[in-house]
Amino acid sequence: MTSQVGEGPRLPNPLATGRCVCDAVRYRLDAPPLFTHACHCLDCQKKTGTASATTTIVLRDDLVITHGSTRPTAASLARMRAAEAKIGR
Ligand SMILES: [Zn+2]
Secondary structure (H helix, E strand, C coil), X not given: CCCCCCCCCXXXXXXXXXXXXXXXXXXXXXXXXXEXXXXXXXXXXXXXXXXXXXXXECCHHHEEEEECCCCCCHHHHHHHHHHHHHXXX
C-alpha cells in the first residue's frame, strides 16, 4: 500500500466510544488523545481506591457527549460528598 505525503493512517470514525459506569453519560472520541498518563499520588489513590489513576487528555472539540450531561446534578453532588466523607476528604 502506498500513501501520499501528508496522509496518515486511516483511523476509525469515531475513534472510540464509551460511557460512564452507570450509563448516564455516553461519548465518542473523534481524534486520537494528546496523551495518557498514570498518576500515583495519594489523592489519585484515594479517589480511585487503586494504586494509580489513569487519565487521558483530549482536545475538548474532539470529545462529543452523545447522551446525558456531564453537569453535576443535586443527586450526583450528594453521592460525591458522601463518597468523599467516607474516605475522609
Ligand atoms: Zn495524582
